[in-house]
Amino acid sequence: FKGFAMKKIGETGWVEKEVPKCGPMDAIIKPTCVSPCTSDIHTVWEGAIGERTDMILGHEAVGEVVEVGSLVTKFSPGDKVIVPAITPDWDDEAAQRGFPSQTTEPLGGWKFSNFKDGVFGERFHVNMADGNLAHLPEGLSDEGACMLVDMWSTGMMGSENADIPLGGTVLVIGIGAVGLSAIAGAKLLGASKIFAAGTRPISVKVAKEYGATDIINYKEGTIDEQVRDLTNGEGVDSVIIAGGNLENTWKEAISSAKAGGTVSNVNYLSGADNVFIPRVEWGCGMSNINIKNGLCPGGAVRMERLAALALVGRQDPELLVTHKFRGLEKIEDALYLMKEKPKDLIKPVVLLDLD
Ligand code: NAD
Ligand code: ZN
Known part of the structure; x- marks a missing residue:
């Protein structure tokens, strides 16, 4: 499949990758809405987390489940899901101490576009799907939900x-x-x-x-x-x-x-x-x-609670969305817009209709 990647510090481009293997507790997702983060800019152009080679960028997504592992009980192919930017290892000792975003190592709960390919591709992998995905509720748009996964949570x-x-x-x-x-x-x-x-x-x-x-x-x-x-x-x-x-x-x-x-x-x-x-x-x-x-809190319950705030109308996440693009290839424009930060920008989103 195709994805938009950091080729090395200071350089981006499109890459072709194999669809990742889905472990027994994992899920494979097809994104329906993604958004670039200022952190992607720090990562590529300031080398803030060090060198990365051909790593697909992006950690803000809403999508549809394509495949689940044999131990996943809460999700099935076809489900619409909110995907937190941070997907902790819930069995790790740091999670048990109350710091799930720091599992396995400092910032270790941050996997997409840090330790593994992110969400700016036709498919991506989610660890511990039952603990990390949330069902997209009726009444919340893809772009609204996409503002919860990192911006609201952080x-x-x-x-x-x-x-x-x-x-x-x-x-x-x-x-x-x-x-x-x-x-x-x-x-x-x-x-x-x-x-x-x-x-x-x-x-x-x-x-x-x-x-x-x-x-x-x-x-x-x-x-x-x-x-x-x-x-x-x-x-x-x-x-x-x-x-x-x-x-x-x-x-x-x-x-x-x-x-x-x-x-x-x-x-x-x-x-x-x-x-x-x-x-x-x-x-x-x-x-x-x-x-x-702290690092952005992730996991299913956090996403469900933020969605609940939006659904009862406490605040409107869509107010953050100022620019909408359509189609996979527009991810590149959205990222560069985030880099340039024009005066009328808060957040761009890219809506996807993938096979
Ligand atoms: P942003 O660039 O849109 O917002 C930062 C704002 O600060 C800009 O509007 C900028 O004009 C303003 N600014 C610049 N200099 C300033 C100054 N001297 N005083 C006051 N304001 C000034 O970025 P964002 O998307 O809102 O993200 C903010 C930061 O949070 C980024 O560094 C991002 O990487 C980080 N972030 C952290 C986490 C986390 O988990 N802790 C998660 C997501 C983003
Ligand atoms: Zn971010």
């Missing part, structure tokens, strides 16, 4: 990790699809004021629809100074980092938090070897400002 984890007190104040730095999902999560978790630092007009519009109460333009002065101005000098209870850079963002995040607050990172750090934590603003290491982080 962004909302950012707000879950941020220990937002009921009625507490939140700052979200970076309002691409992940930061916007963090805003949605912060609202659902009971935040009062939600400050969103970003500039793209389309993102600002969706930020307000998802629950941002104040927009901060990080190009008009440091974020922490603007947050202090807007909070009578107090700062916020929780900060979520979903964008920015290694030179300024961590300083701005820590400097925006109240003593006892939490800084929660979901950004994929790249571009330098060290993260800069400001000593004085961090209370010389004694401010009780916690720093948390």
Whole structure:
């Protein structure tokens, strides 16, 4: 079958592959909707996870089951499924300790377009199908569901990790699809004021629809100074980092938090070897400002819960979709659009009608 791959760091192209073997607990899927992730850009053009050769890209997909292993009980060929970006090994010790995204090794739950071929092909393989796939419910579109598998799951984890007190104040730095999902999560978790630092007009519009109460333009002065101005000098209870850079963002995040607050990172750090934590603003290491982080949660239950939020109308995942393509060959255009990030883009999707 055909797939769109990272040929090596800095180079992409189409490749031909054999359909992978379906183990007894696994499934083979035919995608019906896929979306490129900013992480695919870090992977190819920044070499952020190291060299990869002819590895099919992509980890955001909704699809149809083509084949299941003999031990799979919950899915059959023809079922429409939501495929989480992260597909943990649920029997691994890290899963038993409560960190399924880190099974087998750090970030080991992230398999598609990391350790094995991703979802940008005519077929792909899913490990532990019963634990990792969710049935696509009636009432949720392919493109809406495709926004849950990584964007909502990651962004909302950012707000879950941020220990937002009921009625507490939140700052979200970076309002691409992940930061916007963090805003949605912060609202659902009971935040009062939600400050969103970003500039793209389309993102600002969706930020307000998802629950941002104040927009901060990080190009008009440091974020922490603007947050202090807007909070009578107090700062916020929780900060979520979903964008920015290694030179300024961590300083701005820590400097925006109240003593006892939490800084929660979901950004994929790249571009330098060290993260800069400001000593004085961090209370010389004694401010009780916690720093948390995590990889997108995967698995069936997570997907079912996110789908449930969408289905009852708490938030609309389709607001993140700004560009729609049709046909396998358009995956290349969608990825390059994600790389260029035009001002009117949040997320592109590619709808597929494969044999
Ligand atoms: P994005 O590029 O669409 O959004 C980031 C935003 O940050 C952009 O709008 C950009 O303009 C803005 N920005 C740039 N410099 C800034 C600054 N100095 N201050 C504030 N904002 C600034 O990306 P995205 O798709 O929303 O993803 C965000 C990050 O999350 C990426 O690094 C991505 O790789 C990562 N990610 C992590 C996980 C995970 O599991 N932890 C999962 C998916 C994505
Ligand atoms: Zn991703």
